[in-house]
Amino acid sequence: MERKRYTFEEAYEASVKYFGGDELAARVWVSKYALKDSEGNIYELTPSDMHHRIASELARIEAHYPNPMSEKDIYSLLDNFDYIVPQGSPMAGIGNNFQTGSLSNCFVIGLDGHPDSYGSIIKIDEEQVQLMKRRGGVGHDMSDLRPKGTPVKNSALTSTGLVPFMERYSNSTREVAQDGRRGALMLTVAIKHPDSERFIDAKLEQGKITGANVSVKIDDEFMRCVEEERPYTCQFPLDSNDPEVKTDIDAKALWGKIVYNAWKSAEPGVLFWDTILRESLPDCYADLGFQTVSTNPCGEIPLCPYDSCRLLAINLYSYVKNPFTPEAYFDFDLFREHVAKAQRLMDDIIDLEMEKIDTIIEKIKADPENMEVKETELNLWFKIKAKTLKGRRTGLGTTGEGDMIAALGLRYGTPEATEKSVEVHRALALAAFGSSVQMAKERGAFEVFDAARERNNPYICRLREVAPELVADMEKHGRRNIACLTIAPTGTTSLMTRTSSGIEPVFMPVYKRRRKVNANDVDVHVDFVDESGDAFEEYIVYHPKFLEWMRISGIEQRRDFTQAELDELVSRSPYNKATANDIDWLEKVKMQGAVQKWVDHSISVTINLPSDTPVELVDRLYMEAWKAGCKGCTIYRDGCRSGVLISVGENKKKDREKAGEEKDENSADEVKSTSGAADMPAPMSKVKRPIELEADVVRFQNNKEKWIAFVGLKNGQPYEIFTGLADDDDGIFCPKSVSKGKIIKATDDKGNKRYDFQFINKRGYKTTIEGLSDKFNPEYWNYAKLISGVLRYGMPIDQVIKLVNGLELDSQSINTWKMGVERALKKYLPSGTPAGGQKCPNCGQETLIYQEGCLICTSCGSSRCG
Incomplete structure (x- = not known):
């Protein structure tokens, strides 16, 4: 059927x-x-259909074990995203027979033997791509690669070091796209490696290593050397008693570089590697293949080679009863019950993953390539399957922490809030490990469980201190899962739970925006008219749980709040001084360290800092993170990444450019346009860009990556073109039914210029997509300004296409953008237009013409489209 x-x-x-x-x-x-x-x-x-799909599959697995949960019970936990929320890959993949993909969110790979051989490097490259195409994020460590200048036994004579291979892995990641979802990669290196400083600096150069996150694995000895201002010894190989390379470095100076680079570009992140290994339960089995070597791209899952992890989050807000009232309390009984069930479901997902891996393996076997081509991918999945079954690792986490704290009447970033968070996460740990022990009784322990190996592990010691009966039961019966817990960034998932993300505070509880309206429409309220006569209506955007606080507090939701009234409203709420830019950042680091003691994997957390944050504060935050027991830390200073990619000044106009806005002075707006004919205007002739331009929407696809172009037209010819990803985290959404509209020069609520796209939807209503510049990657936007300027000066379209084709760009994404611009512009070439200066690849003659967007050779008849 x-x-x-x-x-x-x-x-x-x-x-x-x-x-x-x-x-x-x-x-x-x-x-x-x-x-x-x-x-x-x-x-x-609707999501209800999805939750039925997931519940049905989980109930099918439950039926294989004693005391199974019913489909109805599972659905009630998932419905409305209230309690248990599968993350990305499980949500999209469970019960999905249309796509051959994995349910794992996280992978780490790495080879034993000779990982610094060229063959090993190429094999790792292939393995990461094979995993990314199945929807997994991948991490691997580069500490085993030879430092620059060391001898090698090939014609190169000496090693090129880490950086060229960082670029290789990064570029491979950018080539992989999964229905608009890009590959994700983490590259790590030990601070002890002689090339660690080059690694730390690699991403500062514009356009380099854009496809990977990078983090430095820092040991306790290095941190002590920093504190005591002592030299630190780097060597290769890292663990050798007789290293080939050994050198003393200024630890404090290198630490200063890490801190400065993080302040400037948000990378590298830091991983406190001795803390990770010391606390790790899987590393109790390091000699059995569970030695942690790197992390997944967001850092919350440290992993051994060829292990993987699947993620679920529990929505903490839903366990606050009577939220935002004096009677608010956290329902620990219901929470413990649901955590135990969530851990069972996590284990069920491992069985579903085994089915997915078997399907992947069978597909690879059936693929038409010969076995030599398929061998790497096939062996990769056999290794992942074996490691997954051996440890049965799970990644149960939480989301909505910021809203939970506010709903309890506490303020995020205070000792009282931290104390409550620790209480909640301690309860989570005890319930999850208790559930894993119970499953060991019913389903069997993970294959290599050995209580003696774990007896002195710091995490187990903490569990023993607060729950000696649980640990005694675990020592007797084992547990089902080698590791259980994490706190991942929930990203788009938190948009569906309608809560704050992961362990983070709320970003902004309420803010105002403007949208353009037709002043002549009935019942339209006009709040602002710009100098061009365009009318705007102001509207207020509320964080969903802030809106709930207003409702419970009896505050009417009005559309005409002034900014002063909104500020006063926030000051009365539990979100006051508790947003990402307002909190006490040192207290947040202390909170992360305190919660980390009850999370056996790690925590993905980013400390958001305002743009004027001094470097010295980043130093203090990173140092405090190490002392507090954090396993890792990342900071993001507002605007820092844009500052690396695009040259920016200190004035407000250049700040707007950084965000992708066009400047007012000497911009491409001010040049004269023609219809595209060969007659060029005088170079200094200037006219204002029309306020409105008719526009076409052109869609195209590169591999499985969906792109969209908005082509502004004047006299029926291209006048400007804005191109970028469609339906993607970094892209723009526009209904597929829309092919035409208008590009309108508008002004935002701060008076900054922008471009809006306006169209008529299926129901006949005027709809506006605000700020095309904000929707696209700043790289795409700045190149778009360049090409639009050429179009406005009247260069013939075939010559514009030739110009674009000849651009030599390093970034893979920009090269994809370049192809998209060519495709979109070819639509406007009259049939029979000569492709001047281009030779036919078949016969070599300069007899190519454009015909319906394709290049046709009039000599030999060969054609090339796209």
Whole structure:
């Protein structure tokens, strides 16, 4: 029986109702998690359908074991994203027979033997790509690669060091796209490696290593050397008693470079590696293949080679009873019950993953390539399957921490809030490990469990101190899972739970935006008219739980709050001084360290700092993180990454450019346009860009990556073109039914210029996508300004295409952008236009013409499209 299909618009409208009018949550769910086939057909109307799909599959696995949970019970835990929330890969993949993918969110790879051989380097490259195409994020360590200048036994004579291979792995990652979801990579190196300083500096150069996160594995000895201002010894190999390379470095100076680079570009992150290894339960079995070597791309799962992990999050807000009232309390009884069930479901997902891996293996075997080509991928999945079954690792975590704290009447970033968080995460640890022990009784312990190996592990010692009966039971019966807990960034998932993300505070509880309106429409309220006569309506965006606080507090939701009234409203709420930019950052680091003691994997957390943060504060935060017992730390200073990629000044106009806004002075707006004919205007002739331009929407696809172009037209010819990813984290959403509209020069609520795209939707309503510049990667936007400037000066389109084709760009994403611009512009070439200066690749003659977007040779008849 054929399954019912839905259009994007049908699923989107139904999901808007499901989410109570939250359009962003609906769009994220339909775009990323609704069941789809490879053609993009949608088979689920709302998240309720998805939750039934997931519950059915989990209940099928439960039926294989004693005391199974029913499908109804499982569905009640998932429904409305209230309690248990599968993360990305499990949410999209469980019960999905349309795609051959993994349910694992995280992988780490690495070879024993001779990992610094060229063959090993190439094999790691291939393995990471094979995993990324199955939807997994990958990490691997580079500490075993020879430092620059050391002898090698090939014609190169000496090693090139780490950096060229960082670029190689980064570029491979950027080539992989999974239905608009890019590959994700973490590269790590030990601070002890002689090339660690080059590693630390590698991402500062514009356009380099753009496809990977990088983190430095820092040991306790290095940190003590920093504190005591002593030299630190780097060597290669790292653990050799007779190293080939050995050199003393200024530890404090290198630490200063790490801190400065993090302040400037948000990388490298730091991993306190001795803390990770000391606390790690899997490393009790290091000699059996569980030695931790790197982490996943966000750092919350340290892993051994060829192990993987799947993620679930528990929505902490839902366990606050009577939220935002004096009677608010955390329901620990219900929480413990649900944590135990969530841990069972995590173990069930491992069985589902085994089925997925078997399907992947069978597909590889059936692929038409010869076995020599398929061998690496096939062996990769055999190794992952074996390691997964051996340890049965799980990644149970939480989300909504910031909202939970506010709902309890506490303020994030205070000792009182930290104390409550620790209480909650301690309860989570005890319930999850208790569930794992119970499953060991019913289902069997993980294969290599040995209580004696773990007896002195610091994490087990803490469990023993607060729950001696649990540890005694575990020593007798074992536990089902080698490691259980993590706190991952929940990202788009938190948009669907409609809570704060992961362990983070709320970013902003309420803010105002403007949207353009037609002043002549009935019932339109105009709040602002710019110098061009465009009318705008102001509207307020509320964080969902802030809105709930208002409702419970009896505060009417009005559309006409002034900014002063909004500020006063926030000051009365539990979110006051508790947002990402307002909290006590040192207290946040202390909170992370305190919670980390009850999380056996790690915690993904980013400390968001304002742009004027001094370097010295980053130094203090990183040092405090080490002392507090954090396993890792990342900071993000507002605007720091844009500052690396694009040259910015100190004035406000250049700040807007950094964010992708066009400047007012000497911009491409001010040049004269022609219809595209060969007659060029005088170079200094200037006219204002029209306020409105008719526009075409052009869609195209590179591999499975979906791109969109907005082409502004004047006199029917391209006048400007803005191109970037569609339906992606870094891209823009526009309904597929829309092919035409207008690009309108607008002004945001701070008076900054921007471009909006306006169209008429299926119901006949005028709809505006605000700020095209904010929706696209700043790299795409700045190149778009360049090409638009050329178009406005009147260069013939075939010559613009030739110009774009000739651009030599390092970034893979920009090269993809370049192809998209060519494709979009070819649509506007009159048939028969000569492709001047281009030779036919078949016969070598300069007899190529454009015909319906394709290049046709009039001599030999060969053609090339796209």
